[in-house]
Amino acid sequence: MKTPFVDRFFKGAGALGVVLYALFILLPFLWIAVTAFKRQIDVLMSRVVFTPTLSTFEALLTDPHGGFAYNIWNSVVTAGAATVAVLFIAAISAFCLVHKKPPYWLGPLLMAITLLFHIIPQVTYLSSWYIWFRRTELFDTLPGLTFAFTVANLPMGMWLGLRYAQEVPRELIEASELDCTGPWQQFFKVFLPLMRNGLVALGLLVFIFVWSDFVVALNLSDNLAKTVPVAITSFAQSEQVRYAEMAASSLLAMLPALFFLLLGQRYIVAGLLSGSVK
Incomplete structure (x- = not known):
């Protein structure tokens, strides 16, 4: 018989797995979305803080x-x-x-x-x-x-x-x-x-x-x-x-x-x- 602790553990592990999987899928799209509004020099310098631009x-x-x-x-x-x-x-x-x-x-x-x-x-x-x-x-x-x-x-x-x-x-x-x-x-x-x-x-x-x-x-x-x-x-x-x-x-x-x-x-x-x- 499962205890409440075991139930919570498996539910938490499942939720964590879903979040990690979602991040794994979405991170490339996030990188694309952020990089699209950077200048080439901002990308090459790996600048985290930058001024978004539509020039590209x-x-x-x-x-x-x-x-x-x-x-x-x-x-x-x-x-x-x-x-x-x-x-x-x-x-x-x-x-x-x-x-x-x-x-x-x-x-x-x-x-x-x-x-x-x-x-x-x-x-x-x-x-x-x-x-x-x-x-x-x-x-x-x-x-x-x-x-x-x-x-x-x-x-x-x-x-x-x-x-x-x-x-x-x-x-x-x-x-x-x-x-x-x-x-x-x-x-x-x-x-x-x-x-x-x-x-x-x-x-x-x-x-x-x-x-x-x-x-x-x-x-x-x-x-x-x-x-x-x-x-x-x-x-x-x-x-x-x-x-x-x-x-x-x-x-x-x-x-x-x-x-x-x-x-x-x-x-x-x-x-x-x-x-x-x-």
């Missing part, structure tokens, strides 16, 4: 040659376009596989192929993509990166989309055949509204994954289509590490993910738990 952010965003602001634009375009493409392909595939009674072997075969593609490490097929993109002049272009991001995230989109589609009541889809003139009307007027929470959750996840993707962007872009994660690494040079600019750019890179998570947390929770609005 101004230098990043007002570079007359485009610089980091151009990299942000590249990330917004590629992440937004890839998200729309993944959502459309995943939604229409799930609609056809679940509610349009395809051949019994088509669904398992398609999902097996997407699962196989998903479990293969990206670096194994990036070399072939690199050669193909070079030959077709898609290397270092926004359309090329968008295509790569779409293909890389489509397996996850199709698996989650299929899960959400399975929870959409089949009776509603069958009943809509009386009111809709064709499958496209069923898809847009009935199926998509029922998939709203799931699609919003999936869209947020895909956008965040594409926004933070480093491996694909590093291998398939050079300068013109360079995205935010790749641009951040450019501040670590052989001559010096520009800590202030690296921290400021990292802080800017985190803002979209935090914004979308806070804005769409209701949809994320509802979508991941239920997959649809019944």
Whole structure:
């Protein structure tokens, strides 16, 4: 039988463990947030007391040659376009596989192929993509990166989309055949509204994954289509590490993910738990 002292000890040890773990996770973000408002000299001198400044952010965003602001634009375009493409392909595939009674072997075969593609490490097929993109002049272009991001995230989109589609009541889809003139009307007027929470959750996840993707962007872009994660690494040079600019750019890179998570947390929770609005 446990004594009150033992209970308090284990509760205190558990609380201490949670606090230490939280500090371990949050300390890098705290360092980034503090360093972003320092000057480079303040970082190199390891000054604890300093005057906060926005000069690093101004230098990043007002570079007359485009610089980091151009990299942000590249990330917004590629992440937004890839998200729309993944959502459309995943939604229409799930609609056809679940509610349009395809051949019994088509669904398992398609999902097996997407699962196989998903479990293969990206670096194994990036070399072939690199050669193909070079030959077709898609290397270092926004359309090329968008295509790569779409293909890389489509397996996850199709698996989650299929899960959400399975929870959409089949009776509603069958009943809509009386009111809709064709499958496209069923898809847009009935199926998509029922998939709203799931699609919003999936869209947020895909956008965040594409926004933070480093491996694909590093291998398939050079300068013109360079995205935010790749641009951040450019501040670590052989001559010096520009800590202030690296921290400021990292802080800017985190803002979209935090914004979308806070804005769409209701949809994320509802979508991941239920997959649809019944």
